[in-house]
Amino acid sequence: FIFSATLFSCSQSLVESEMKTSDLETNSALYLSNETTSFSNISNDLKYILKDYKSISEAYDYLLKEKDKELLKLVTEEVVWKVEGNEEIVPFAGTFTGKEETNKSLQNLFNTIDNRRLEYRYKVKKDNIIHVHLTEYGTVVSTKKEYAFEVMHEWRLNEEGKITFFRAFSDTYAMAQTFDPDSDPNLSIGLLPGDYDLYQSQIE
DSSP states (O other): OOOOHHHHHHHHHHHHHTSOGGGSOOOTTTOOTTSOOBHHHHHHHHHHHTTTOHHHHHHHHHHHTTOHHHHHTTEEEEEEEEEOSOTTTOTTOEEEEHHHHHHHHHHHHHHHEEEEEEEEEEEEEETTEEEEEEEEEEEETTTOOEEEEEEEEEEEEOTTSOEEEEEEEOOHHHHHHHHOTTOOGGGOOOSTHHHHHHHHHHHO
């Protein structure tokens, strides 16, 4: 990964010192970072970990089963679905507003990535905002290149529990390289600064 060391360190400190124990899931039965767990098998663990956030739990289930219609029932009409990355290289990257646009991102994801696997790492939560950190593995269909890197999914819910916002952070350079080996390394972004933004108001 190409991270900003300062931001990474600051964010890591927040994760370690600012969160309540309940906010950081590290139970050995659920912490899967030392295993290679299939995307389909991990769904049950995520369902348990995210049992208090039914829409998010079901969203992961539908994502792994590539059930776009069912997933779209969980989001609001004005949902914002954002995947960080080079939009000219990664087909499912970009900002998508509304169900129809969101479905374009989902279809591009399903059509261009094979053998997706996830390993749960931990989650961060504050009010209706939940950050889920995982390690993702997959293979780009067009190049047959495999990848493995940390991802952070930011979910936001309304009072009815529907998803109003989704944002995926990853090593955008590593992802772009799997589609195009000549990608610019300056395209890379970090993950944990997203957690910093979430908790900044608590430490100011």
